[in-house]
Amino acid sequence: MTSLYLLIPLGVATVFGAIGVFIWAANSGQFDELDAASRRLPDNEP
Amino acid sequence: MSRDWAAFDRADLQSAVGQRRGNGLDVMIALDGMHCANCAARAERALGTDTQDVRINVAARTLAFHWRPGDVQLSALLKRLDDAGLAPQLLARSDADTAAVREERVAKARIGVAIVCAMQVMMLAWPQYTGAVPDAGIAYLLRLAQWVIATPAVIWAGAPFFINAYRALRQRQLDMDVPIALALAAAYLPSAWRSYTGSGEIYFDTATMFVALLALGRWLEQRTRRLAGKRVRQLAGRRALTAQRRVNGIVESVPITALQAGDELLVAAGDALPADGLLLETEADLDEALLTGESRPVHHSVGDTLLAGSLNVGAAPLILRAEKVGTATVLAQITRLLDAAQTQKPRAQRVTDRIARHFITAVLGLAAFGIALTLLRGKSGDAALDVALAVLVASCPCALSLAVPAALAAATSRLSARGVLVSNAEALLALPKVDTVVFDKTGTLTENALQLSLIEPLGSRDAASCLQLAAALEQGQRHPIAKALLRSAPNAPSDVIAAAENGGLHAFFGGRQYWLGAPEHVPVQLPPPPGVNTGETAIVLTENGKPLARFFFTATLRPEAPKIVAELQAQPLHVEILSGDSADATRALAGQIGVKTYAARQTPVEKLARLQALQQQGRHVLAVGDGMNDAPLLAAADVSAALPDGSALAQARADLLLLGNSLAGLPLAIAAAKTAARRIHENLLWAAVYNIAVLPLALAGLLQPSLAAAGMSISSLLVVLNALRPGAAERAFVTGVSV
Numbered sequence: 001m002t003s004l005y006l007l008i009p010l011g012v013a014t015v016f017g018a019i020g021v022f023i024w025a026a027n028s029g030q031f032d033e034l035d036a037a038s039r040r041l042p043d044n045e046p
Numbered sequence: 047m048s049r050d051w052a053a054f055d056r057a058d059l060q061s062a063v064g065q066r067r068g069n070g071l072d073v074m075i076a077l078d079g080m081h082c083a084n085c086a087a088r089a090e091r092a093l094g095t096d097t098q099d100v101r102i103n104v105a106a107r108t109l110a111f112h113w114r115p116g117d118v119q120l121s122a123l124l125k126r127l128d129d130a131g132l133a134p135q136l137l138a139r140s141d142a143d144t145a146a147v148r149e150e151r152v153a154k155a156r157i158g159v160a161i162v163c164a165m166q167v168m169m170l171a172w173p174q175y176t177g178a179v180p181d182a183g184i185a186y187l188l189r190l191a192q193w194v195i196a197t198p199a200v201i202w203a204g205a206p207f208f209i210n211a212y213r214a215l216r217q218r219q220l221d222m223d224v225p226i227a228l229a230l231a232a233a234y235l236p237s238a239w240r241s242y243t244g245s246g247e248i249y250f251d252t253a254t255m256f257v258a259l260l261a262l263g264r265w266l267e268q269r270t271r272r273l274a275g276k277r278v279r280q281l282a283g284r285r286a287l288t289a290q291r292r293v294n295g296i297v298e299s300v301p302i303t304a305l306q307a308g309d310e311l312l313v314a315a316g317d318a319l320p321a322d323g324l325l326l327e328t329e330a331d332l333d334e335a336l337l338t339g340e341s342r343p344v345h346h347s348v349g350d351t352l353l354a355g356s357l358n359v360g361a362a363p364l365i366l367r368a369e370k371v372g373t374a375t376v377l378a379q380i381t382r383l384l385d386a387a388q389t390q391k392p393r394a395q396r397v398t399d400r401i402a403r404h405f406i407t408a409v410l411g412l413a414a415f416g417i418a419l420t421l422l423r424g425k426s427g428d429a430a431l432d433v434a435l436a437v438l439v440a441s442c443p444c445a446l447s448l449a450v451p452a453a454l455a456a457a458t459s460r461l462s463a464r465g466v467l468v469s470n471a472e473a474l475l476a477l478p479k480v481d482t483v484v485f486d487k488t489g490t491l492t493e494n495a496l497q498l499s500l501i502e503p504l505g506s507r508d509a510a511s512c513l514q515l516a517a518a519l520e521q522g523q524r525h526p527i528a529k530a531l532l533r534s535a536p537n538a539p540s541d542v543i544a545a546a547e548n549g550g551l552h553a554f555f556g557g558r559q560y561w562l563g564a565p566e567h568v569p570v571q572l573p574p575p576p577g578v579n580t581g582e583t584a585i586v587l588t589e590n591g592k593p594l595a596r597f598f599f600t601a602t603l604r605p606e607a608p609k610i611v612a613e614l615q616a617q618p619l620h621v622e623i624l625s626g627d628s629a630d631a632t633r634a635l636a637g638q639i640g641v642k643t644y645a646a647r648q649t650p651v652e653k654l655a656r657l658q659a660l661q662q663q664g665r666h667v668l669a670v671g672d673g674m675n676d677a678p679l680l681a682a683a684d685v686s687a688a689l690p691d692g693s694a695l696a697q698a699r700a701d702l703l704l705l706g707n708s709l710a711g712l713p714l715a716i717a718a719a720k721t722a723a724r725r726i727h728e729n730l731l732w733a734a735v736y737n738i739a740v741l742p743l744a745l746a747g748l749l750q751p752s753l754a755a756a757g758m759s760i761s762s763l764l765v766v767l768n769a770l771r772p773g774a775a776e777r778a779f780v781t782g783v784s785v
Contacts, residue, residue, distance in 0.1 A: 011170075
């Protein structure tokens with residue numbers, strides 16, 4: 001069970017990484033238009 | 047028509063159309079010519095690799111991109127889009143818009159962070175609940191980890207609650223945020239202390255879950271209002287950005303910010319007027335739909351006052367002497383009014399706030415009572431804190447505060463997917479009470495487009511050749527009469543070049559002079575032929591000055607109108623028509639769609655009087671209209687709906703916007719509103735029952751705060767899921783109606 005002493009801090013660090021990525025995504029406008037993608041037809045042109 | 051885009055290479059104008067970012071500019075433009083995904087692909091190809099961060103919204107017909115001065119000139123990009131047939135229109139950047147975008151991004155980031163943290167904390171708290179912690183060291187570590195993860199959720203994601211609560215308290219007021227902030231602090235601070243010392247219950251899971259659900263509820267609530275506000279601003283943003291100024295006979299392109307009263311401005315055919323002013327030199331036809339809702343072009347004589355935002359739909363350029371520029375124009379004033387209206391707190395919200403204050407006082411009182419009770423029973427301070435926390439959490443109005451916004455948001459999004467835009471979510475609360483529907487006629491029950499109803503030959507030529515001549519003259523014109531003529535004669539010669547003259551169009555061909563225009567401009571006035579209403583639109587064609595033929599136009603009934611009116615009457619709703627048109631035309635139309643109560647030749651004031659009379663009888667009235675003539679009517683009605691082919695003004699004042707130029711959304715909106723009302727009732731009932739059942743348990747100290755949090759979460763989840771459930775009446779439309 002000693003591995004938990006490493007894994008729990010690692011998990012916490014990962015969560016902070018995820019939070020950072022999420023804030024970056026929101027600030028760069030990734031969530032600005034959530035329904036736009038569903039209205040576009042697939043672009044099959046080369 | 048190719049436009050001159052060179053003015054957009056000027057630095058002062060660029061800062062008006064885009065937002066500086068780094069070295070470049072974030073530009074947002076409207077592409078009026080973009081209708082499908084194919085057009086979107088065309089736009090992307092037109093931009094090529096010269097821009098970054100290209101975002102295309104086909105539904106809103108907007109294109110956003112990041113432009114860097116070194117790569118290519120902005121004017122070249124615009125010209126490419128223009129050449130691709132996409133009709134680019136630069137949207138004047140509104141500061142409110144960019145602020146709203148930033149705010150929205152932060153709100154979304156807060157919700158996301160709170161949800162991620164809540165899930166992680168929950169997972170780390172799980173071993174504690176199940177007793178599966180192997181040893182004290184791990185237990186201590188788990189608690190520290192929860193503390194670390196809960197901190198950004200409570201402090202950052204929950205910041206708005208603390209800030210609002212602080213503001214409210216400073217103004218000596220209580221609002222919903224005060225007990226929320228208190229509960230958050232009461233859950234977080236002791237838990238942090240206990241994590242540090244390593245003994246006692248911790249409630250980080252409660253606190254994070256709390257923030258996540260509340261932030262989500264708050265965001266849902268605000269979203270509907272913001273969506274509608276964005277549309278309105280987009281319309282208002284479609285004003286001219288450059289103007290052609292004439293100085294000593296030389297015409298130069300200048301940004302409108304540089305205009306001054308007294309400038310002589312040249313407005314090309316098809317362009318929007320950059321300023322309010324007086325018409326000089328020639329007569330002009332203007333489309334003033336943006337300001338007045340009148341869809342037919344209005345003829346103006348020299349010396350008339352013209353308003354910025356109107357379109358010059360005549361064949362020739364017009365000359366304008368600017369009187370009011372920039373923020374002094376009528377258009378700018380209207381835009382400001384709209385912005386103010388958007389930010390105002392709706393009436394129902396204020397009522398909720400008042401009720402909430404009593405509720406909050408009661409909750410705080412109960413929490414204090416819980417502490418006192420527990421201490422009196424001889425328990426420890428820790429136990430008293432647990433009771434207070436359980437009371438605060440259990441009575442948290444999560445489910446209550448989600449009940450209304452979730453149901454309204456669900457109805458709003460279902461409706462917008464089917465072509466009904468709800469600009470005022472409160473209207474959905476008022477809609478189920480409606481028992482009377484008042485329709486305007488022109489443009490509402492009838493199409494905006496005109497139809498050629500009769501050709502009356504007055505000279506030697508037959509009707510068919512007169513039609514060919516008239517259509518040839520109207521070639522390339524855009525107003526409804528021209529469209530009607532061109533539809534009736536698609537094969538008319540297209541090589542005739544007509545010029546505007548004497549309030550009409552004239553041209554020479556075959557050695558003769560032809561003129562087409564309004565009957566008022568012809569010396570000889572003729573009575574209307576039998577079977578034609580005096581109110582109908584007519585134009586006259588002359589050959590060498592002698593009348594050759596008259597053309598009459600009628601507005602056609604919307605194809606879906608009889609069916610929709612019948613559906614409304616079957617609800618049952620009382621349906622009335624208030625028309626500004628002639629008695630004959632109104633009677634005929636009322637007969638066609640089976641409406642018994644109607645009034646013709648109504649002025650806006652009379653329409654309003656009729657509406658108020660209905661309201662005094664205790665009726666709740668839904669008014670359906672299209673333009674400025676209806677604006678007072680729409681504003682005074684309990685609920686208003688507009689068909690957005692009308693004007694920005696009508697759109698701004700109407701609660702419901704029926705997109706797709708069809709009335710079909712009306713019964714749909716009523717069904718959705720009824721469903722929402724039912725869901726709100728169910729949800730409020732559930733929230734009340736839950737709170738009443740749980741509060742005594744919490745007060746008696748029988749409810750662990752973590753259990754209270756779990757119960758609250760499940761309760762909130764039930765409320766949201768229930769709100770998303772469409773009603774039976776609404777489901778019937780899914781198959782039947784295409785909007």
